[in-house]
Amino acid sequence: MKFENTQVWGFEHAIRGMRNPLNSWARSDSKYDENGNYILGPNDMDLAKRLIKGGTEHRKYLRQIFISVDITAPIYWWKEFDTYKVGTTSNSTSTMHKLATTPITPDCFETDDYCKELDVGGKSIETIVNENIIDVMEKLRVAYLETKDKKYWKELIRWLPEGWLQTRTISMNYENAVNMYFQRKDHKLSEWSSAFTSWVTSLPYFEELILK
Numbered sequence: 001m002k003f004e005n006t007q008v009w010g011f012e013h014a015i016r017g018m019r020n021p022l023n024s025w026a027r028s029d030s031k032y033d034e035n036g037n038y039i040l041g042p043n044d045m046d047l048a049k050r051l052i053k054g055g056t057e058h059r060k061y062l063r064q065i066f067i068s069v070d071i072t073a074p075i076y077w078w079k080e081f082d083t084y085k086v087g088t089t090s091n092s093t094s095t096m097h098k099l100a101t102t103p104i105t106p107d108c109f110e111t112d113d114y115c116k117e118l119d120v121g122g123k124s125i126e127t128i129v130n131e132n133i134i135d136v137m138e139k140l141r142v143a144y145l146e147t148k149d150k151k152y153w154k155e156l157i158r159w160l161p162e163g164w165l166q167t168r169t170i171s172m173n174y175e176n177a178v179n180m181y182f183q184r185k186d187h188k189l190s191e192w193s194s195a196f197t198s199w200v201t202s203l204p205y206f207e208e209l210i211l212k
Helices: 011-018 042-053 060-064 075-081 125-147 150-158 174-184 190-200 206-211
Strands: 002-009 066-074 089-092 165-173
Touching (some): 011 060, 060 165, 066 075, 066 190, 075 165, 174 190
Antiparallel strands (some): 089 165
């Protein structure tokens, strides 16, 4: 699982808007440094954290801090991510159009915590996968390319394992990220409890605002 091309923006206008209810803009002390990074000042940090503790109705400014990221993850993870529809947008690579264009190898699947030596009926998972899944999928792919008969393509789609990696460009906001973190941080899938949580806590000011 990979997180690439992460971009975060919107802190300046979010912090300005955060102070609108009490017209307290004069107390704002955040600014840009010499490298163009927006640095939260102590006054703004204190207010931002107090509003977060006040609940979702007070921390609306989090919805105005935006995130864009390219995530490469297995289909079984994307099925769970797809429960988060409000405030998120996704643009994916096409399995339908591109599945048959490149060889199907173990690198096409999620293998971060792959237990290769696990015994199943006297054979290791690695042997079973290579002999009975990847080999069959690749033969279907080649048969489709050679014959252009769509029945091979349909079977390729039908039996594609959920470990297949797909890349999507995701846009969301900090409120979405906060909800995902607390709902999934103890999930039994390591893609949530390890990979996602490591990425999300690396976002600018996420730990300082949310976890401290």
